[in-house]
Amino acid sequence: xxxxxxxxxxxxxxxxxxxxxxxxxxxxxxxxxxxxxxxxxxxxxxxxxxxxxxxxxxxxxxxxxxxxxxxxxxxxxxxxxxxxxxxxxxxxx
Amino acid sequence: xxxxxxxxxxxxxxxxxxxxxxxxxxxxxxxxxxxxxxxxxxxxxxxxxxxxxxxxxxxxxxxxxxxxxxxxxxxxxxxxxxxxxxxxxxxxxxxxxxxxxxxxxxxxxxxxxxxxxxxxxxxxxxxxxxxxxxxxxxxxxxxxxxxxxxxxxxxxxxxxxxxxxxxxxxxxxxxxxxxxxxxxxxxxxxxxxxxxxxxxxxxxxxxxxxxxxxxxxxxxxxxxxxxxxxxxxxxxxxxxxxxxxxxxxxxxxxxxxxxxxxxxxxxxxxxxxxxxxxxxxxxxxxxxxxxxxxxxxxxxxxxxxxxxxxxxxxxxxxxxxxxxxxxxxxxxxxxxxxxxxxxxxxxxxxxxxxxxxxxxxxxxxxxxxxxxxxxxxxxxxxxxxxxxxxxxxxxxxxxxxxxxxxxxxxxxxxxxxxxx
Numbered sequence: 001x002x003x004x005x006x007x008x009x010x011x012x013x014x015x016x017x018x019x020x021x022x023x024x025x026x027x028x029x030x031x032x033x034x035x036x037x038x039x040x041x042x043x044x045x046x047x048x049x050x051x052x053x054x055x056x057x058x059x060x061x062x063x064x065x066x067x068x069x070x071x072x073x074x075x076x077x078x079x080x081x082x083x084x085x086x087x088x089x090x091x092x093x
Numbered sequence: 094x095x096x097x098x099x100x101x102x103x104x105x106x107x108x109x110x111x112x113x114x115x116x117x118x119x120x121x122x123x124x125x126x127x128x129x130x131x132x133x134x135x136x137x138x139x140x141x142x143x144x145x146x147x148x149x150x151x152x153x154x155x156x157x158x159x160x161x162x163x164x165x166x167x168x169x170x171x172x173x174x175x176x177x178x179x180x181x182x183x184x185x186x187x188x189x190x191x192x193x194x195x196x197x198x199x200x201x202x203x204x205x206x207x208x209x210x211x212x213x214x215x216x217x218x219x220x221x222x223x224x225x226x227x228x229x230x231x232x233x234x235x236x237x238x239x240x241x242x243x244x245x246x247x248x249x250x251x252x253x254x255x256x257x258x259x260x261x262x263x264x265x266x267x268x269x270x271x272x273x274x275x276x277x278x279x280x281x282x283x284x285x286x287x288x289x290x291x292x293x294x295x296x297x298x299x300x301x302x303x304x305x306x307x308x309x310x311x312x313x314x315x316x317x318x319x320x321x322x323x324x325x326x327x328x329x330x331x332x333x334x335x336x337x338x339x340x341x342x343x344x345x346x347x348x349x350x351x352x353x354x355x356x357x358x359x360x361x362x363x364x365x366x367x368x369x370x371x372x373x374x375x376x377x378x379x380x381x382x383x384x385x386x387x388x389x390x391x392x393x394x395x396x397x398x399x400x401x402x403x404x405x406x407x408x409x410x411x412x413x414x415x416x417x418x419x420x421x422x423x424x425x426x427x428x429x430x431x432x433x434x435x436x437x438x439x440x441x442x443x444x445x446x447x448x449x450x451x452x453x454x455x456x457x458x459x460x461x462x463x464x465x466x467x468x469x470x471x472x473x474x475x476x477x478x479x480x481x482x483x484x485x486x487x488x489x490x491x492x493x494x495x496x497x498x499x500x501x502x503x504x505x506x507x508x509x510x511x512x513x
Binding site for chain 1: 397
């Protein structure tokens, strides 16, 4: 069981959440060109280790929660709001 | 020590000598300094690739590098289902080639893979799903693949144990059956391909983890491993859930996410489930092993994972769907559950293609469906490596299709890897 610390509701079991996916992907401007959009839609770093990702608390407050989690141990290292920066992987994107 | 072929005379001879004379089924060689082709990944697909490279193509010396022991990954962690009931020709041609190889695999390998063409039945639970399944069956028949529609009355005769109550939440409307599909003994597939490849001179090198690559421009010249530096002419990757990790070492960014898929086995019971049966209102599939255990599975855990174990909400979700379809499962105890790492692509279909490097080839993105593809994947990947171009069967399973928009999205789910 993974426990996620929702910023509004506190610690909750992960089956109250929907997994959204990689939080490092940010939509490029519409005129950014095909390559940037291809990267955004299809390419993933898929790290073995620390992964920053979104979950949505669909059976709670419905907020989007940003989570830094280890993909090998499943340990949750940090949680925050979507605007928070949780890991170095998000810098410069 | 030369490995002997298995036949009735070797069996009788060994029986008379108390079975003390059997030799190991494959050698355990030291890695050489150089191979013409190196396959990374000693699982089903890597071993099948080495087997068909040695059998069908003239490429020189071949090695398979495996970080653990042979068959220690997904080939030993699946639900053993074999079928080719895909709708899109870009998929079904490769899977149908695979199914044809399955039907004569035990003879080809001189090793009993216990393939059983017991039929794969997909249940439909709404008018829309009936339409979609019949359409898929028609697409299969246009490709020369067998498909047959079963009504509720047919299902009542063939599957007396399923819940056909018309008042259940998702009543069964009918089912699509592929009679030539079925299941096989998963470990035997790995062992059979390993022994077959070894008999033709392929070096199977275990406990040999790839830690890096040495390149000259776009050409990989050496593979760095925990057992030393090994030179290579061509390099093939068949590492399933670890494709992104090795791809990163080659500078490749891939349309793949790794997810954990759980599977379950019950205690052994008398023959009860004669086919492979899937539940269409959720995601659940079940069959019975030769030892009598019911082997079953469902959805992945949905979050990125490299852990070969999953979590309890998915156990609950899978077994809830199972109980809806086969209520008497509630009386069974589950013996074991385990997880494997799926390389989920952005359209749910695999990749067998040359990588954008001079001498590197990619076999990846098998999602839930790698086991059934084992012989066909190896056959197509061997052709792709040897000829430096894909075969017609895997031409559409390209890496570039994501960039060009030629997706093979059977489920129409879009770029959401955990939903495929």
